Amino acid sequence: MACATAPCVAPAPVARAVQGLLAVLAWAVLSAPVRAQTSAPDGHPAGVPLRSSPLLQESLPEAARQQAPTFVSGERITGQTDALTVVEGEAELRRHGTVIKADRLQFDTRDSEAQATGQVLINSNGNRFEGPELQINVDTGKGTFTQPSFSLLKNEGLGDASRVDFLDKDHLVAHDARYSTCPRTPGERWMPDWLVRAQRIEIDNIEEVGLATGGVLEFKGVPILAAPYLSFPLTDKRKSGVLPPTINLDNISGLELTLPYYLNLAPHFDATLYPTLMSKRGVDLAGEFRYLQPAYNGRLRAAYMPSDKLRDRDRWGYAVQHDQRLALPDTLRGLGLSGAMGLRLNLNRVSDDDYWRDFPRSSTSLTSRLLANEAALNWGQGPWSISAGAYQWQTLQDTAAPITPPYDRLPSLALRYARSDDTLAGLGGNWDWSVQTETTRFRADSIGGLDRLNGTRSLAVADLTRRWQTPGWFVQPRARLHTAQYRLDSLRADRPQSLSRTLPTLSLDSGLVLERDADYFGRAFIQTLEPRAFFTWTPYRNQALLPNYDSAANDFNFASIYTENAFGGHDRISDTRSVTVGATSRLLDPGTGVEVLRLGLAQRFLLRDQQVTLPPADCASPSQAGCSAITNRLSDVLVGARMQWDPRWTLDANVQFRPEDRESVRTTLSGRYTPSPFRVLSAAYRLQRGASEQFDIGWQWPLNDLWGTPAQRRPGAQALGPGQWYSVGRINYSVPDRKVVDLLAGFEYDGGCWLGRVVVERLQRSTASANQRVLFQLEFTGFSRIGSNPLQTLRDNVPRYQYLREEINPPSRFQHYD
Incomplete structure (x- = not known):
């Protein structure tokens, strides 16, 4: 039998071929319903009938796969029916998921054994292998390939070996192998920038991992890491194992070496261990446990350092976050209630006051000087909501800058009923009304001679x-009607044990929204003019004897100037009789509605003095906001502007101007230039007169723009392509101190299949000292990272920072189609 170039079916009984085709067709039709653009009855919209699959993976049942037909083609085909078939000249064999091409191909239909010689290529589900000689069982996938080079689909890994043993369709072992994700250069001997040399490399496509035995990692021809076993991922699928080590150089803690270990305990929970050696302190044992269930989720982070050599004591810290939906007890359901309750836990504790200063990067929730600890239950049904909880703070004190600890709320119970767009008898509809009640016990320890007024x-x-x-x-x-009752824990000579206050508040908010067509600089706009007037009236009540548990002066801005109370919280209500007037004008793009320009102006006019103030114990000086009576009839003027005339440019300005002094009290000017991905420049100037004055500059920019043609991002490419240097950083400069307060600056290099980063970081610890460290990292794309990891630091500090290796969809198996 012979066929010239046209495909032929390998000799097999007609009945067997028909059975195979019928099995495939039956599986395709019956395995799962397929719907496309189905019509919904009664005119209702149809559901989404199609769901995308990035890999388009087929998975034939084993019985159907065994009976799938085998196609062979070539320049010359000889053989016997139901026996041995020999194909010569551009030989090709195709069977479900497998393609073999060679100069000469021999296939035995009795046991599905294939032998190929010459220029051999096998493509198994997108994984391609090329070499001189192949022997494989097409049914089981078991076989041997001599001196092949290979290309893996899932992570686009490349390599070569003296021999590859196919254990089955999903597992293989490469002997005397090289492996890398660096691309091959046509016509040249493959010498990638980095590679792993190993005695054997095992590939597991089920677990999506690789394991190199006796492996050495080389970079630019220089060995940089050797290990008996090197495990690496084929995808981003979670797997247990040793994570890349991180190395930091800190001027306080010395050399920091972390060897993390990841535990993929189950699909719904995992853990990571972070043992860290600090040369000047000792060993820090840290870890994180995460869990996710339909009804609850959370995480636990903890660290313990026995005998810190710099502090001569044990150091520890932990943070727990837990959120859960609880079923309503049967007792409450029997009362006609429904819905579910929510449980929230947020616990944060550390061993001592210096923890935030000594471990500034240990955990975001543990680096603040105020650590929240709360446990709360809440329930809601329709207009009703109830919450109950306990809230406590751990305050980390600094002798150079002490802070007053906030009151703990042990416990607090709140009930709220609210309705919107309601109809009141005889008054029509569109009424919003609510009633809120709360009972809280406040407690705080006395500190520095400051007497705390504990009570309920x-x-x-x-x-x-x-x-x-x-x-x-x-x-x-x-x-609004606000009433409060206080009961102090103990009798005091300067005030009664029971106190109360009831205050009404009336307000009227009003405004216009006027529009017109406008044209500026040859560009058409819709221009608005939005004047606004806000009147509020609250009578005076002497509140000097009331304790202050949670009130503080509101920040003076465009949001707070249109509110009734100058204070936040419930313990101080300002006696206000005032009118606030302001106006906003916007330029809107008539085609998209995008706001191109916004200008705002607002000022408050007091009709009488505002006498209510915060207690002197809560004021550092009389000039502090809320600490002195306000007698000026005119408030400071707020001026704000935002412009995005070009999508690449964003400019913001906010000024608080004091007319009587003819100067700005507070000024913020900022701008950002983002012409394209991976290019951003931002700058800000912040002034708070008498307190601080700072310049803040951040950037991420390709340095190649300075000495060559600016690179542009290509469709489907990562970042701007290989060979690009990037500068990245942020600098915060204090004008009064004439020094850089915080600094982050470094460089990134994109080598295509690897990235290099070096970053210098400086964090101010106090007025006299700072933490400084150097971070250096090599990232081998699709394999691993070595060195300290600055990515989270860059994301947290550099505005609009973009990672050079963004997550993309995995490649289609048809990307390597043959």
Whole structure:
């Protein structure tokens, strides 16, 4: 039998071929329903019938795969029916998931054994192998390939070996192998920038991992890491094992070496261990445990350092976050209640006051000087909501800059009923009203001679709001009644043990929204003018004897200037009789509605003095906001602007101007230039007169732009392509101190199949000292990282920083189609 170039079916009984084709067709039709653009009855929208699959993987049942037909083609085919078939000249064999091409191909239909010689290529589910000689069982996938080079689909890994043993269709072993993800250069001997040389490399496509035995990692021809076993991923699928070590050089803790180990305990929970050796301190044993279930999720982080050599004591810290949805008890369901309860735990503790300073990068939640600890239950159904919890703080003190610890709330119980767009009898609809009650016991330890007024506060707040609104104007009156009752824990000579306060508040918010067509600099816009007037009235009540558990002066900005109370919290309510007037003008793109320019102006006019202040114990100086009575009839003027005339440029400006002094009290000017991906420049100037003045500059920019044609991102490419240097950093400079407060600066290099990073970081610990460290990392794409990892630091500090290896969809198996 002979065929010239046209495909032929390998000799087999007609009945067997028909059975195979029928099995394949039956599986394709019956294995799963397929729907596309189905019509929904009764005019209802149809559900989404199609679901994308990035790999388009087929998975034939084993019985159907055994009966799948085998196709062979070539320049000359000879053989016997149901026996041996020999194909010569551009020989090709195709069977489900497997393609073999060779100069000469021999296939035995009785046992599905194939032998190929010459220029041999086998493509198994997208994994390609090329070499001089192949022997394989097409049914089982078991076989041997001599001196092949190979290309793996899932991570685009490349390599070669003296021999590859196919254990089955999903497992193989490469002997005397080289492996890398660096591309081959046509016509040249393959010498990648990095590679792994190993006695054997095992590839497991089920677990999606590789294991190199007796492996040596080489970079630019220089061995940099040797290990008896090197495990590496084929995809981003989680797997247990040793993670790349990280190395930091810190001026306080010395050399820091971390050897993390990841434990993929189950699909819904995992753990990571972070043993760290600090040359000047000792060994820090840290770890993280994460879990995720349909009804709850959370994480636990903990660290323990026995006998810190610099502090001469044990150091420890932990952070627990847990959120859970709880079923409502049967007792409450019997009362007609429904829904579910929510449980929230947030626990953070450290061993001592210096922890935040000595371990600034250990955990985001443990580096603050105020560590929150809370346990809370909440429930809601319709307009009703209830919450109960305990809230406690750990305050980390600094003798050079002490802070007053906030009061703990042990416990706190709140009940709220709220309705929106409701109808009140005789008053029509569109009414919003709510009633909120809360009872809390406050407790705090005395510190530095400061006497704390521990006690219990019960309060009730009732709100009633009606809003009239059309496209061109709105009017919103609001009435509030606030009452609070205090019961102190102990008798005091300077105040009664029981105190109370009841205050009404009335406000009226109103505004216009005017529009017109406009043209500026040859560009058409919709221009708006939005004047706004806000009136509020609250009578004066002497609140000097009331304890202050949670009140502080609101920040003065465009949001707070249109509110009734100058204080946050419930312990101080400002006696306000004022009118706030302001206006905003916007330029909108008529085609997209995008805001191109916004200008805002606002000022508050007091109709009488504001006498309510914070207690002197809560004020560092009388000039602090909320610490002195306000007698000026005119407040500071707020001026704000934001412009994005070009999508690449964003400019912001906010100024708090004091008319009587003719100077700005607070100024913030910022700008950002983002012409394209991986190019961003940002700068900001911040002034708070009498307190601070700073310049802040951040950037990520390819340095090749300075000495060559700016590179552009190509479709489907990572970053701007190989051979690019990037500068990245952020600098915060204090004008009064005439020094850099915080610094992050470094370089990144994209080698295509590897990335290099070196970053210098400086964090101010106090007015006299700072933490400094150097981070250096090599990232071998699709394999591993070596060195310290600055990525999280760059993301947290550099505005709009982009990782040079963004996550992309995995390659299609048809990317290596033959």
